[in-house]
Amino acid sequence: MRYSVSTQDEFDLRDVLTRRGADRYELQARYLNPQLPRMLHAIGFDRVYTHAEGAYLYDDSGRDYLDMLSGFGVFALGRHHPVVRKAVHDALDLGLADLTQFDAPPLAGALAERLLAHVPHLDRVYFGNSGTEAVEAALKYARFATGRKRIVFCDHAFHGLTTGSLSVNGARDFRKGFGPLLPDTAVPFGDLGALERELKRGDVAAFLIEPIQGKGVAVAPPGFLRAAQELLREHKALLIADEVQCGLGRTGDFFAFQHDGVEPDLVATAKALSGGYVPVGATMGRDWIFNKVYSSMDRVLVHDSTFGSNAQAMAAGLATLHVMDAEGVVDNARKMGELLQQRLTDLVDRYELLHEVRGRGLMIGIEFGRPQSWTRRAPWTALQLARKGLFAQTVVHALFHRHGILTQVSGDHVEVIKLIPPLTIGEAEVDRFVAAFIDVMDEAHRGTPLTNSLSRDFGRMLVHQTRNR
Numbered sequence: 001m002r003y004s005v006s007t008q009d010e011f012d013l014r015d016v017l018t019r020r021g022a023d024r025y026e027l028q029a030r031y032l033n034p035q036l037p038r039m040l041h042a043i044g045f046d047r048v049y050t051h052a053e054g055a056y057l058y059d060d061s062g063r064d065y066l067d068m069l070s071g072f073g074v075f076a077l078g079r080h081h082p083v084v085r086k087a088v089h090d091a092l093d094l095g096l097a098d099l100t101q102f103d104a105p106p107l108a109g110a111l112a113e114r115l116l117a118h119v120p121h122l123d124r125v126y127f128g129n130s131g132t133e134a135v136e137a138a139l140k141y142a143r144f145a146t147g148r149k150r151i152v153f154c155d156h157a158f159h160g161l162t163t164g165s166l167s168v169n170g171a172r173d174f175r176k177g178f179g180p181l182l183p184d185t186a187v188p189f190g191d192l193g194a195l196e197r198e199l200k201r202g203d204v205a206a207f208l209i210e211p212i213q214g215k216g217v218a219v220a221p222p223g224f225l226r227a228a229q230e231l232l233r234e235h236k237a238l239l240i241a242d243e244v245q246c247g248l249g250r251t252g253d254f255f256a257f258q259h260d261g262v263e264p265d266l267v268a269t270a271k272a273l274s275g276g277y278v279p280v281g282a283t284m285g286r287d288w289i290f291n292k293v294y295s296s297m298d299r300v301l302v303h304d305s306t307f308g309s310n311a312q313a314m315a316a317g318l319a320t321l322h323v324m325d326a327e328g329v330v331d332n333a334r335k336m337g338e339l340l341q342q343r344l345t346d347l348v349d350r351y352e353l354l355h356e357v358r359g360r361g362l363m364i365g366i367e368f369g370r371p372q373s374w375t376r377r378a379p380w381t382a383l384q385l386a387r388k389g390l391f392a393q394t395v396v397h398a399l400f401h402r403h404g405i406l407t408q409v410s411g412d413h414v415e416v417i418k419l420i421p422p423l424t425i426g427e428a429e430v431d432r433f434v435a436a437f438i439d440v441m442d443e444a445h446r447g448t449p450l451t452n453s454l455s456r457d458f459g460r461m462l463v464h465q466t467r468n469r
Contacts, residue, residue, distance in 0.1 A: 021048070022048070024048070025040070025041070025046060043397065044397075044400075044401060045400065047059045047060075047065075048060040052067070052079040052080065053078070053079055053080055054079060054080075054424065055067055055070075055078050055079075055421060055422045055424065055425050055429055056079075057079075057406065063404055064404060065400075065404045065405065065406050066403075066405045066406070066421075066429060066432055066433065067079075067406050067421065068405055068406060068407045068419050068420070068421040068433060069406050069407060069408050069420060069421075070420055070421055070422050071276065072245065072271065072408075072420070073245045073250065073272060073420045074271045074274060074276055075276040075422050076249060076250065076271070076272035076276075076320075076329070076422060076423045076424075077272075077275060077276065077320060077323055077324075077329065077422065077423065077424055078276075078422040078424045079276055079422075080276070081275065081276070081319075081323060083319050083322065083323050084275035084276065084316055084319040084320055084323065085277070086319075087275075087316060087318065087319035088275075088277050088278065088315055088316055088319075090315065091107075091311045091314075091315035092312065096311045098310055098311040098312075099310055099311075101306075105309050105311065105314065107309075107311055107314035107315060107318065108127060108309035108314050110314070110318060111125075111127070111314045111317045112124070112125040112127075114318060114321045115273075115282060115317070115321065116284065118254045118255065119254075119255065119267060119284060121263040121286075122267065122284045122285060122286060123285070123286055123287035123290070124284070124285055124287060125282050125283065125284050125285075126282070126283040126285075126290075126303065126308070127280060127281070127282055127305075127308045127309045127313070128280075128281040128282075128283070128305045128308050129279050129280065129281055129305060129307055129308060129313075130160075130270055130279055130281045131244030131245070131268065131270035131271060131281055132159070132160025132161060132162045132281075133160075133162070133270075133281045133305065134244060134268035134269060134270050134281035134282055134283045135159045135160050135164070135168070135208075135242060135244070135268045135283075136160070136162055136164045136165055137268070137283040137303060138206075138208070138240045138242075138266040138267075138268045138283050138285070139151060139164050139168070139206075139208070139240075140164075140293075140303055141266060141283070141285060141289050141290070141293050141303075142205045142206035142238045142240060142265075142289075143205045143206075144292060144293050145288070145289040145292045145293065146205040146206070146236070146237065146238060147205075148203050148204060148205035149183070149203065149205060150183060150184060150198075150201075150203045150204050151168050151182070151184040151185075151204070151205055151206055151208055151240075152184070152185050152186075152187055152195060152204055152206070152207045152208070153168040153169075153170060153184060153185070153186055153187075153207075153209070154186065154187060154188070154189040154209055154210075154213070155170045155187070155188050156170045156171065156189060156213055156215050156216055156218065157169060157170035157171075157189070157208075157209070157213060157215070157242075158170070158171060158213070158214050158215050159208065159242055159244075160244075163178070163181065163182075164182060166178060166181060167181040167182035167184050168182075168208050170186055171215060171411070171412075173412055185198055189209075189213060189218055189220070190218075190220060190221040190224050192224060192227055192231070195207060195228055195231060196231055199231055199234075199235040200235070202235070204235065204237045205237060205238065206232075206238035206239065206240045206265070207232055207237060207238070207239055207240065208240040208242060209239075209240070209241065209242065210241075210242045210243075210245075210246060210256075211225065211241060211243070211246055211251075211255075211256035211257045211259070211260065212246045212251060212256050212359065212360060212363055214245045214246070214410070214418070215410060215411035215414070216410050216411055216416050217358060217359050217363060217410055217418050218358075218365075219359065219360060223260075224260075225239075225257065225260040225262045226260055226262055228262075229262045229263070229264075238265040238266060238289075239265050239266075240264060240265065240268065241256075241257045241262075241264040241266070243255050243257065243269040244268055244269055244281070245271055245363075245420070246363055247267070247269040247271075247272070248269060248272040248273060248320075248324070249272070249324055249329055249330035249333050249361070250272070250333060250361055250363050251333070251360035251361035251362075251363055252331075252333050252334030252337055252338075252361030252362075253334075253361075254330055255267065255269075256360065265285060265286050265289065266283060266284065266286075266289065267283070267284045267285070268281070268282070268284075269282050269284070270282065272423075273317045273320060273321075274313070274316055274317070274320070275316040275317065275320040277312070277316045278310070278312045278313040278316045279313065280313040280314070280316065280317050282317075327424075329423050329424060332423060332425075332426075333361045333362045334361050336362060336423075336425055336426065336427075336429075336430060337359070337360065337361035337362040337363075339427070339430055340362070340364060340419070340430045340433070340434070341357055341358075341359060341364050343430065343434050344357040344364070344366060344434065344437070345357045347437075347438070347441070350441075351441045351444075351445055352371040352372055352373065352376065352445070353368050353371050353380070353391070353441070353445065354366070354367075354368060354369075354441065355367050355368060355369035356369075359419075361423075362419070362421055362423055362425070363419075364418070364419040364420075365410055365416050365418055365419075366416065366417045366418075366419070366437075367415060367416045368391050368392055368395070368415040370384075376445065387413075388414075388415070389409060389411075389412065389413045389414050389415055391415055392409045392414070392416060392417050393409055394444075395407075395417060395437075395440055395441075395444070396408065396409055396417060398440045398443075399436055399437070399440060402439070402440070403432075403436035403439070403440075405432070405433060405436050407419060419433075
């Protein structure tokens with residue numbers, strides 16, 4: 001059934017949700033991404049969520065789910081934080097003359113000032129609408145400011161899915177079929193020698209890096225970023241830090257690069273800055289870079305966005321930064337991250353399928369690996385032959401269905417689960433996750449059929465894929 005405009009004078013959003021909410025998967029299949037509902041139905045993640053608050057989601061049966069995914073890091077403050085919610089309402093209620101396109105919006109200036117206070121070596125901000133836009137801006141600025149065209153990035157990096165960002169995306173599965181892309185170059189993550197070889201060619205505008213990679217939760221080796229910055233300065237190239245996911249308190253410092261004592265020339269951030277309400281991306285940079293790009297009045301709109309700096313997004317960003325400072329959110333992320341990581345690390349010697357726990361703050365990777373004992377090695381090998389990364393999927397599946405905990409596998413074909421919960425979680429949420437994880441791992445090591453239901457679900461998904469090719 002198509003949505004039809006109500007004949008009533010007033011538009012009623014609640015009425016739309018009441019009438020069409022139950023059709024969500026049908027609507028998605030018919031009008032949006034047809035594979036998404038097939039996948040969710042196949043693995044049993046097709047819940048009907050009715051509301052959310054803080055670190056919890058609630059479905060139509062009243063069951064709660066601990067959200068250890070936080071919308072891929074968007075809900076750093078949890079869902080529906082009252083301060084951010086009020087700020088967005090205020091921006092609407094004030095009836096501002098927004099997006100005139102011939103104005104200097106004060107909320108944008110105030111948010112830029114507040115954001116730059118956390119990175120005093122940077123001077124200016126460009127506001128777009130997403131993380132990939134923030135990266136796109138950084139790529140353009142670096143190329144123009146240096147007069148060079150090539151960007152060096154890292155294997156397994158994820159910087160977005162628009163064409164420029166895709167050109168520096170280290171995941172081949174995302175790039176496949178969308179070429180030709182820009183002539184950028186990948187180097188192994190943490191390989192200083194490989195970076196130096198590329199810089200010696202003299203055509204590198206910048207080195208783009210996530211201080212902690214989202215895919216696999218790989219942390220830059222100690223000293224790597226500092227040494228990389230020295231090389232870049234020697235070769236007159238720029239350092240771009242992608243802090244779209246790992247920034248804004250996620251790692252226990254305001255930005256992840258601050259753990260390494262470096263000063264990037266450009267920084268891209270987004271996700272958490274939205275407060276979970278209005279998409280916003282920010283590209284911060286040095287004054288001389290912005291002055292080169294916007295070098296005259298003729299170039300005033302040489303890089304711009306129609307919806308950038310809109311009042312609702314700026315209000316959400318200002319409120320988010322206020323909450324982070326007022327409620328000690330970054331400090332909580334560090335403390336709860338240390339607690340969660342330590343409690344999980346203590347389990348490594350207990351479970352032979354559990355190989356490593358790594359990360360910083362509340363960005364944690366749990367990596368599984370081949371067991372030593374023969375009785376557990378055979379089932380592991382069978383899963384690997386079916387699809388690499390399937391064991392991690394079984395754990396995600398069990399955590400969700402048995403314990404009401406939403407997590408994700410950190411990339412395709414990897415045996416790593418990534419935890420990026422709201423930065424506001426407390427010890428109760430840490431306890432709940434650890435207890436559930438122990439329960440799932442105990443069963444996996446007893447040799448009971450942990451993988452049976454998931455294997456059946458993935459089998460159905462593969463049948464769907466085969467039929468719809």
